[in-house]
Each structure stands twice: as C-alpha cells, then as structure tokens.
Amino acid sequence: MLHIIKKSPYETNALNDSINYLMENDIVLLIEDAVYTVKKGGKFEDTVKGILQNNKVYCLEADIKARGISEGEIVENVKLIDYKGFVEKVCEQNPVTWP
Amino acid sequence: MKFGILVKDGPYMHQAMDTAYNFIVAAMEAGHEITGVFFYNDGVYNRCSAMEPPRDERNIMKILSELELKGVKMIVCVAAGKRRGVVDTTVCDAKEISGLGQLLELCIVSDRMITF
Amino acid sequence: MSEQEKTKVMFICRTAPYGVAFEQEAIEAMVMFGAYEQDVSVAFLDDGVFSLKKGQDPSLLGKKNFSKTYEILKDDFDISNIYVEKESLEERGLSEGDLAAEVEILDRNALRQRMNEMKALLSF
Numbered sequence: 001m002l003h004i005i006k007k008s009p010y011e012t013n014a015l016n017d018s019i020n021y022l023m024e025n026d027i028v029l030l031i032e033d034a035v036y037t038v039k040k041g042g043k044f045e046d047t048v049k050g051i052l053q054n055n056k057v058y059c060l061e062a063d064i065k066a067r068g069i070s071e072g073e074i075v076e077n078v079k080l081i082d083y084k085g086f087v088e089k090v091c092e093q094n095p096v097t098w099p
Numbered sequence: 100m101k102f103g104i105l106v107k108d109g110p111y112m113h114q115a116m117d118t119a120y121n122f123i124v125a126a127m128e129a130g131h132e133i134t135g136v137f138f139y140n141d142g143v144y145n146r147c148s149a150m151e152p153p154r155d156e157r158n159i160m161k162i163l164s165e166l167e168l169k170g171v172k173m174i175v176c177v178a179a180g181k182r183r184g185v186v187d188t189t190v191c192d193a194k195e196i197s198g199l200g201q202l203l204e205l206c207i208v209s210d211r212m213i214t215f
Numbered sequence: 216m217s218e219q220e221k222t223k224v225m226f227i228c229r230t231a232p233y234g235v236a237f238e239q240e241a242i243e244a245m246v247m248f249g250a251y252e253q254d255v256s257v258a259f260l261d262d263g264v265f266s267l268k269k270g271q272d273p274s275l276l277g278k279k280n281f282s283k284t285y286e287i288l289k290d291d292f293d294i295s296n297i298y299v300e301k302e303s304l305e306e307r308g309l310s311e312g313d314l315a316a317e318v319e320i321l322d323r324n325a326l327r328q329r330m331n332e333m334k335a336l337l338s339f
Contacts, residue, residue, distance in 0.1 A: 017229065
C-alpha cells in the first residue's frame with residue numbers, strides 16, 4: 001500500500017496511525033501539512049528514521065518548497081518527488097489516505 | 100492506468116482540491132486515464148457556478164472545467180450537493196450532478212482509487 | 216455475481232462523530248454501495264471507534280444518532296463486514312460492552328491484512 005498522509009503530525013495522529021498499518025514494501029508519502037514531519041530537529045525526526053529502517057518515505061517537493069523547508073533541513077534518506085513522481089508511486093502501490 | 104478521484108474537501112480553505120488537480124494534470128501528462136472525479140462531502144463546493152475569486156487568484160471551478168474540456172468526467176453527488184445548496188441551478192453544469200452509484204462505478208472501473 | 220467478480224471496497228472511518236460530520240454521508244455511501252452487490256467492508260479505527268459508542272444522544276445538537284445504524288447496514292443492506300480495531304478501542308477506554316452495534320472486533324494485524332486485500336480504500 002501507498003500511505004498518503006496529509007496532516008501535520010503536530011496537529012493530528014495520522015502519522016502514527018498509518019505507521020501501525022505499514023507492511024513490508026509499503027511506501028509512505030507525505031503531502032500538504034504532513035511534510036512538516038521530515039524537518040530535522042523536529043519532534044518527529046526519530047519517527048521518520050524509524051520508518052526509514054523498513055520502508056521508503058517520500059515527500060511532495062511542491063509542499064516542502066511552499067513551506068520554506070530547504071533540502072538541508074530534511075531528514076536524510078527522505079526522497080523528494082514531484083506530482084509526476086506521486087503518480088508513479090500510486091501506480092506502484094494501492095493508495096490509502098490518512099486524512 | 101485508470102485513476103478514480105474522490106474529493107471530500109471544499110475549495111480554498113483546504114489544499115485537497117489543489118493537490119488533486121495537480122495530480123490529475125500530472126497523471127494525464129504521463130498518459131494515464133482519469134475515470135472521473137467524484138465530489139462528495141464539502142467537495143461539492145468545488146463545482147459551484149457562483150465562484151468568483153479576485154482576478155489574480157486561481158478559480159478552482161474554472162480550472163476544473165478546463166480539465167473537463169479535456170475529457171475528465173466531473174461528478175457532483177446529488178445528495179451531498181442538495182444538503183449544501185449545490186443543485187442544478189447553482190452547479191456549473193447540471194449534467195455533472197449524479198448519484199453515489201457513480202462513486203462505486205469509479206471504484207469498479209479504476210485501477211486505483213485515490214481519496215484527497 | 217460470483218465472489219471473484221465483486222469489487223472489494225473498504226470504507227475507513229477514522230473521525231469521531233459530531234465535531235466533524237463525515238459519518239452521515241459515509242453511511243449514505245455505504246447504503247448505496249451495499250445495494251450494488253459488491254464486496255463492501257467498513258473499518259472503524261482511531262477516533263472513528265467513537266461512532267460506535269453506545270448511549271449517544273445528539274438531540275440537543277439537533278443531529279441524528281447513527282450508532283445503531285451499522286447493524287442494520289450489515290443485516291439489511293448487504294455490507295459484508297464491519298470491523299472495529301481492538302487497539303483503538305482499548306486506547307480510548309472502550310471494550311465490546313461499550314458498543315452500540317454488534318460488529319467484529321479485529322486486532323491491527325488482522326485488519327491490516329483485510330485492508331491489503333482491497334481494491335479501493337475510501338477514507339472518511
């Protein structure tokens with residue numbers, strides 16, 4: 001499955017809720033306010049590193065850029081993708097949205 | 100691939116419709132088919148004909164209608180629309196109003212169903 | 216229609232009722248889907264489990280109480296399965312006896328498997 005998370009982890013539990021449902025090969029895609037999750041030094045840095053041990057984490061570049069987060073501020077090994085990449089991920093895995 | 104889209108949030112306040120729009124454009128550019136966009140819950144407001152934001156802002160209803168001209172089917176849920184006053188006289192095209200059966204149809208015919 | 220031909224759709228309900236009102240329209244969609252003879256499941260997790268809490272009375276809010284509707288969905292509207300996640304119930308101090316409808320309690324691992332079998336997942 002492709003887990004699409006939209007909300008800031010500081011605001012809702014969607015990130016943790018989705019982590020409970022991660023399976024092998026599942027992908028995590030952070031969009032909209034969920035991109036704040038990957039900010040280095042933030043409360044969720046370790047959570048992201050934890051997910052990365054078994055699963056891939058992608059972030060929508062347009063949302064990261066809009067929110068003033070530079071590449072250097074993003075937790076290592078999180079990959080940025082554009083909307084084309086978003087489409088490709090949906091092709092790879094069946095999407096489930098965690099609103 | 101065939102993608103079905105479900106939009107549940109209204110325009111401007113939430114980013115959902117903007118994300119869905121950019122996704123649809125990218126999917127079409129990559130040669131995929133959009134089987135339809137189903138507007139449910141507050142999502143029905145995205146097709147309100149009276150939408151008229153300041154000129155320097157994107158008009159969500161209009162950019163969606165441009166997609167429709169390119170063959171993307173827009174479906175406004177009749178029950179959710181009626182509840183919110185988005186009916187045949189206030190929606191941008193009365194032909195877009197249809198029932199929840201259309202949402203199920205999207206689930207059946209699409210390879211992927213995405214909730215925004 | 217044979218089981219293989221049916222499309223497997225799951226409604227994932229993660230919001231509590233009243234504060235945000237996805238519930239009523241989610242139910243309307245479930246009723247419609249049930250009528251089309253597909254394989255429709257409903258899963259309550261996270262705050263969605265509050266939808267099933269018994270004793271709800273939203274009359275002072277001028278709203279309807281849907282907590283008892285789910286049993287009817289299963290019996291009369293051909294919804295194949297209604298699940299509630301065990302861990303979400305426990306985290307919120309709820310158990311089987313607190314539920315307004317008879318639904319299947321599944322743990323996270325089992326629910327994750329069910330989710331993985333679906334063709335379409337609709338989140339509310």
